[in-house]
Amino acid sequence: MTIAVAATFLLNDRSAFLLAADARASFQGDHSDTAIKTYTLDMEVGAVGSGDAMSCATAIEMTRGLIADHNSLAPAAPFNFYSTVRVFSYFLDKIDRARPWSNSCEVVLAGFLENGRPALAKVISRRGERTEVHLYTHVQPGSLIMLTGRPEGKRQVMLSLKRAFADDQDQWPARMASSIWYLGQHQGVPSIGGGVALATCVRGGRMVWPWVEVGGRIYLRGLDVTDCLPSGMPPDTVRLHYDESWHALTDQMEQMPEQRQDEGFTAISRCVDDWVPSSEAFDLKHDSPQLGGVVDAGAPTATVVLLRPKELPPE
Numbered sequence: 001m002t003i004a005v006a007a008t009f010l011l012n013d014r015s016a017f018l019l020a021a022d023a024r025a026s027f028q029g030d031h032s033d034t035a036i037k038t039y040t041l042d043m044e045v046g047a048v049g050s051g052d053a054m055s056c057a058t059a060i061e062m063t064r065g066l067i068a069d070h071n072s073l074a075p076a077a078p079f080n081f082y083s084t085v086r087v088f089s090y091f092l093d094k095i096d097r098a099r100p101w102s103n104s105c106e107v108v109l110a111g112f113l114e115n116g117r118p119a120l121a122k123v124i125s126r127r128g129e130r131t132e133v134h135l136y137t138h139v140q141p142g143s144l145i146m147l148t149g150r151p152e153g154k155r156q157v158m159l160s161l162k163r164a165f166a167d168d169q170d171q172w173p174a175r176m177a178s179s180i181w182y183l184g185q186h187q188g189v190p191s192i193g194g195g196v197a198l199a200t201c202v203r204g205g206r207m208v209w210p211w212v213e214v215g216g217r218i219y220l221r222g223l224d225v226t227d228c229l230p231s232g233m234p235p236d237t238v239r240l241h242y243d244e245s246w247h248a249l250t251d252q253m254e255q256m257p258e259q260r261q262d263e264g265f266t267a268i269s270r271c272v273d274d275w276v277p278s279s280e281a282f283d284l285k286h287d288s289p290q291l292g293g294v295v296d297a298g299a300p301t302a303t304v305v306l307l308r309p310k311e312l313p314p315e
Contacts, residue, residue, distance in 0.1 A: 002037050003153030003183055003192050004048035005176055006108040007145045008118035010138045011301065015118045015203035017110040020177045021048045022184050023194030023222025033194030034223055042067050043206040044111055045084050046199050050149040051105035052096065055125070059092040059107075066282065081111030082287045085121040085135060090281040092123055093131040093272040103127055106148045112203045113137060114287045117295065120146050120306065123272075131272040136265045136306055137291050140299035144265055145176075146306050151313040153183050153192055158305060158312070159250050162257045165303070172303065178240055181214050182247035195219030198238060214240040256312070257305070264304040266291060 004021035025035035039047040039060045049056035066087060067079045079087075088109060096102050102125075109121045119137040136144055145161070147154040157179050164175035177196055184193040196214060199221075201207040211234050212219045218226045218233060268290045 002035075002048075002050040003147075003149040003157065003180055003189075004037055004050060004108070005145060005147055005157060005180070006046075006048055006110045006120055007143050007173065007176070008110065008120060008138070009143050010118055010295070011141050013116070015112055015116055017046065017118050017120075017201055018173060019046050019048050019110060019197075019199040020180055021197045021222065022180050022192050023197055023219075024184070024192055025053065026191045031190065031193060035194065036197075036221055038197045038199045038209070038221060040064070040199070040207045041084055041088065041109070042071075042079065042111075044201055044203065045081055045109060046111070046201060046207050047088075047107055047109045048148055049105060049107040051107075051125075052099065052102040055092060055096045055099060055102050056105050056107055058095050059088055062091045062095075063088040070284070077284065079284060080114055080287070081109075081119060081121075082113065082135075082291070083283070083285050084111065085109055085123070085133065086276050086285060087281060089121075089123045089131065089133045089272045090276040090278075092125055096125040096131070108146045108148050110201075113291060115292065116203055118144075118203070119291065120144055122146055122148070122306075122308065124308070132269065133272055133275060134267060134269045134308065135288075135291060136267045138295055139266050139293065140264060140296045140302055142264070142302040142304070144304050144306055147311065150189060150192065151311065152189055153180075154307075155256070155312055156183055156247075156251060158256060159253050160247065161303075161305065163246075163250050163253065174241060175246075178214070178242045179247060179250075181240065181242055182244070182251075185244075186251075195222040195224055196240060197222035211237040212240055213237050214242055259307070264302045265306065266293060 021037035160179040
């Protein structure tokens with residue numbers, strides 16, 4: 001399993017997103033800290049995934065190849081985020097259903113709508129159930145956050161966000177990322193570990209994976225590359241401040257942030273078999289009108305964590 005986070009940022013017409021994940025793969029009690037869990041599907045579309053890594057990676061590779069072919073043939077009409085989510089969810093549903101050993105996948109895609117607004121999509125497959133897709137975007141300035149992976153990992157990230165906002169609101173992205181490192185050091189969650197992988201994208205640019213320094217080591221996409229850099233830390237390295245005592249105290253907190261119903265965003269939810277007929281799977285579609293509308297620029301900046309039912313462990 002894993003713990004991963006996707007976050008969007010919308011402020012003064014500037015749009016961006018951030019992805020963060022651990023790097024551990026587990027199989028029958030054995031672990032390896034060389035798993036890729038942050039992905040790119042296009043220059044401005046990224047993803048983090050948990051569950052069956054083979055199903056997730058296969059669906060991403062199929063989608064990435066299809067988008068690359070389309071964009072090379074029709075550069076004036078490139079694939080948009082909405083269509084990317086449709087294609088990826090179709091492939092994941094088809095692939096996961098064909099693999100009886102797969103229990104589930106939970107994948108979050110991040111990108112930008114045709115109106116320039118950042119958006120997130122969570123695709124959830126479960127054995128014996130229909131694959132679901134949930135798309136979200138902003139109705140006011142601020143950030144939207146989605147989590148994927150183990151429930152206890154999600155709980156720790158939620159508590160870290162709550163405490164970060166109480167201490168220093170500007171530090172919540174760093175606290176969120178360092179909570180992944182904390183969980184990787186925590187023996188109570190052995191399936192989370194390795195380095196911290198970060199990916200960022202600003203609208204109009206392309207996804208980048210910065211070097212990450214934490215615990216005296218340097219990581220790229222979660223893999224330890226310290227020994228590959230004999231001249232020291234590259235100048236563009238993100239230095240992740242880690243305070244063990246801060247996270248240990250946070251881990252002991254009991255009260256979760258207040259949960260509210262459907263505030264601070266607009267969304268659509270679909271079942272893949274209804275939403276993406278096979279005959280239309282590769283079609284370029286414009287954004288759903290339900291994801292449009294005008295952002296209330298005068299509304300206060302809000303940071304909203306988007307949770308589906310039963311995502312967190314029971315109290």
